Amino acid sequence: MTKNAVSTGVIDSWDDAKGFGFIQIPSQKQQVFLHISAFTHQGKRPQAGNRVQFCLAKDKQGKWRADKVRLLGGGATKASRKISGSPNRLSIAIALSFIAALSIGYTLQHFPLWLFLYFISASLVTFIAYGWDKRSARNNRWRVSEFKLHLLSLAGGWPGALLAQQWLRHKSAKGRFKFILWLTISANLALIYLIHRPELNTLLN
Template sequence: MAKAKLASWNRAKGFGFLSLNGESKQLFVHISSFADKKLDPEKLVGLWFNYTLAKDKQGRPCAKQLRLVGSKPAFSTKPNGLAKRAGMTALAFFVLLLSLVLLQKLPLALLVFYVVMSVVTFVLYALDKSAAQAGRWRVQELKLHVFALIGGWPGAMLAQQTLRHKTQKQSFRWGYYCTVLLNIAALAYLLSPNGEPMLLDINQALSSLLP
């Protein structure tokens, strides 16, 4: 199976061309040749595809069985050591929060808030993964970082490794690490004597929002 970049697409006519050997040669591809029928080729121009070389009814070369390079199911059933480690780290963090709640160092509402934000952030990662594979509008990276910053970073960490998403782009990874450090620093401040008044205000605000 060969690999080439989708160079152009004509939505009205339902076909386009793959770029071979840079820009010197092009290979015809029809909409029916994509393995994933949910893809929108017009939004995938410039991306790489694996394909099988074939011939049309007139004997002309064309591409068949196109698949996005590196595309994987959103949820993988294969063993993933990093996913297990991420799960254990998230669990340890929530156990720590629960311990602080039992010791009356943190309000229960804050623990519930972390859980809710982690679930929401995980869902956002799953939606972004699905959108990336289907060529639909993506979830903004800034939104993923904001939800991680306000408490959803355990869910983000679990989503990255479980879904195998957002793990290659180094700039995004550094941004994520910053959200984790800032959130933990803010939590440490709330646990300090100076942060106690703010913690009380946050507890009141969350208690009014949560049932």
Template sequence: MAITRSRRAAGRGSYLAIAAFAVVYLVGAVYWPRPLWVAGAYLVTSMICFAVYAIDKRRARFGGWRVSERTLLFWGFIGGWPGAIVAQQVLRHKTQKKSFREAFWVTVFFNVVLFVVVSTPTFDRLVAQAIN
């Protein structure tokens, strides 16, 4: 029973990553506005990522051909990680395998770092210089 409670607590903690990213996104938007499509891209990739997790969960239950972990990690890395977190908790999928969880959080870290770097005025200046 204690293991179940600690897993649930860890799962709820995963939702904090989404909330923290939302704060970073909103604070960043105040200082360095981004086009609305950026938020839309996170939403769409999250929905696709959730669907891919759901497909994999269904295939795991019924013995079908599974979605590769590489594919799941890819969708998380390109911005679908909030949807992946929700899928992991709601569907109780991909929460047991430690190596996958570690790889997943590495992809989340790199996605957020990349987002922060690309969202700064310094990046905008570098792109403008490269174009000129």
């Protein structure tokens, strides 16, 4: 990236209520922060999927942002997505219900303490990883790969992943990512079921 260079890209995500989003530049992994005040003409409200032309600039903290932005013709692309303003209550309910079930299971001595602490710790680590990745995206720094995020979910941190998606509003609009996340959740729950099947425990003992 070069300061003051004229570039074109697509608004990958946009929160119209807060007036900010991120621009995805073709062939670039990093995204550029976009604020509504950067538009030279504010007649038409931007939306996810709009093609834009802009100049690269840096703010007082030395972070990349878009400046002198103008909308290009052609409308929204098929790859557009919008930052949702309301969290998915079902995902939050599933994550919290699972943690509550583990807590109740431990209280009733159905689950050992280490299993409860393991999922709490894994969820906390995963939640922090999502938060770190979102902050890195805004600051144009090295990101946490989606593979690592899915690996954390598969390892038992998926309640933290669900909560981070909704509370931090990160990775909550990418259909492919969410599909793989639910696959990791299913695999993790299936593993727990197999480990705690009475007949399997009898064989192991």
